[in-house]
Amino acid sequence: MRILGIEGTAWAASASVFETPDPAQVTDDDHVFIETDAYAPDSGGIHPREAAEHMGEAIPTVVKTAIKHAHERAGAGGTNGSGENSAPIDAVAFARGPGLGPCLRIVATAARAVAQRFDVPLVGVNHMVAHLEVGRHRSGFDSPVCLNASGANAHILGYRNGRYRVLGETMDTGVGNAIDKFTRHIGWSHPGGPKVEQHAKDGEYHELPYVVKGMDFSFSGIMSAAKQAVDDGVPVEDVCRGMEETIFAMLTEVSERALSLTGADELVLGGGVGQNDRLQRMLGEMCEQRGAKFYAPEHRFLRDNAGMIAMLGAKMYAAGDTIPIEDSRIDSNFRPDEVAVTWRGAEESVDRHRTADDEVQGAEATVRFDGDRVIKERVPRSYRHPTLDERLRTERTRQEARLTSEARRNGVPTPLVRDVDPQKSRLVFQRVGDADLRECLSEARVADVGRWLARIHDAGFVHGDPTTRNVRVGSRGDRADRTFLIDFGLGYYTRETEDHAMDLHVLAQSLAGTADDPEALLSAAEDAYRTESDHADAVFASLDDIEGRGRYQ
């Protein structure tokens, strides 16, 4: 099978030829040819009009080069015969979105023209799914969690029941764009990522805000603080180092959380920021320490490139997932979780249960069971800078002790705190429940969670990570069947409705990531929240806002 791929969502005018005997798996006979013409702005960031002008000029040329290459391959014994008029390809795959509308239109027009010329089918590819499928394909992993760290995006995805679920994502800008905005502020040319990497090598760690909420994260506070630090005279190398240490530790932490939540033991990386060596080393180290496998594709497959479009195009074409020309319009806000994944079996899922014994490795702590006591220790994470690591562990341990008790005082079942030692990042709790909620989901239990969240919000704080693994259910330590909230380490005091809504959003994401029928469960939680809360309308308005926010402008 030979597929022509075309990419041009923002800066890379790129065409490729992907040839494979079996699109379902990586083989020694896979052949990838990529021709890219990059747009580099003279000043500032990417200008949509200039980018589109670049696409208009460069796409026809790179496509021509790729077609010539396909003809050569076909002549060299390919499956489609040779000669100017016979089709040297089986299908044309193009990036349908997300991306800049004017650029996408040029790509789609070129793809339609080539498909018509050779009378072959058209395949419309989601660029973000391509960023993750290229890693999955080349790693040979079965069912990895995927971290996409690209310019306009940042999210962590897992496959379940025919869709890629967004387990966590940025609450504001993409990770590359955040870095590029900082470098623009200090007058460095676009793209800024590689320059930050270079300067960080000579820098000392400078502390910046660290913002993780469940598996979501935010960059805006870090970026304002980074700009301010440079304006205040902190050496730029130190700020670059601080940015890398902070941002990449956040991405590594959420990746570890996603592995822990889903029980997966494979991680793949995608996106242009994935070329950063420090990010790759942090992810590699985290995976090694938890016994998971990590794969990062070569740089030419990480940054935007048509190779990944053709590779996913081949899988889709083999699954019969082609589109008629009249349905091939672009979608500049195309989300990865909108894609019906036709090329993978519904039974494959990142969703494996761990067998329970007397020790559990959580996302950030080791939990030991000792009779009716639970000893939770936040073990150092060597991938993090030691100063940041120490700060996070002590702060979270203190906060967890405080908020677990405060929730209890507000009528929310939580374990009793028997001992706390912030220096050693160690807590001793009463053991509660018989199982994690994720193993025995029911509407009544999820409704309890909605009710408990409303109570703590009315009391002026959030849980910060209300996933189905941070709820214990059962009768241990009590007579009746009860639903306990645990793991308040990411909680904090706040009366902002947006922070309260984030708790509900994290719960929704975790249900989508672990339940077969998340909608009914989520409604149960939301109904209970509505009944219990003093300010439900404002919280739900804010939740709509969070969930409707476009990430791809």
Ligand SMILES: C[C@@H](O)[C@H](NC(=O)OP(=O)(O)OC[C@H]1O[C@@H](n2cnc3c(N)ncnc32)[C@H](O)[C@@H]1O)C(=O)O
């Ligand atoms: C929608 C699509 O157009 C968009 N593409 C995109 O953002 O290009 P990509 O090639 O995936 O990523 C580019 C970003 O990657 C950053 N980057 C490149 N090399 C880097 C490095 N060594 N360290 C950190 N960032 C780096 C650049 O600064 C830039 O922000 C996306 O995938 O979000």
Ligand SMILES: Nc1ncnc2c1ncn2[C@@H]1O[C@H](COP(=O)(O)OP(=O)(O)OP(=O)(O)O)[C@@H](O)[C@H]1O
């Ligand atoms: N008090 C408790 N009683 C019973 N089981 C507990 C208790 N505390 C923790 N556990 C068990 O240990 C697991 C990990 O605990 P916890 O969530 O506190 O750690 P963590 O490292 O923060 O995990 P994560 O961030 O992945 O949720 C829980 O999912 C639960 O199964």
Ligand SMILES: [Fe+2]
């Ligand atoms: Fe990209």
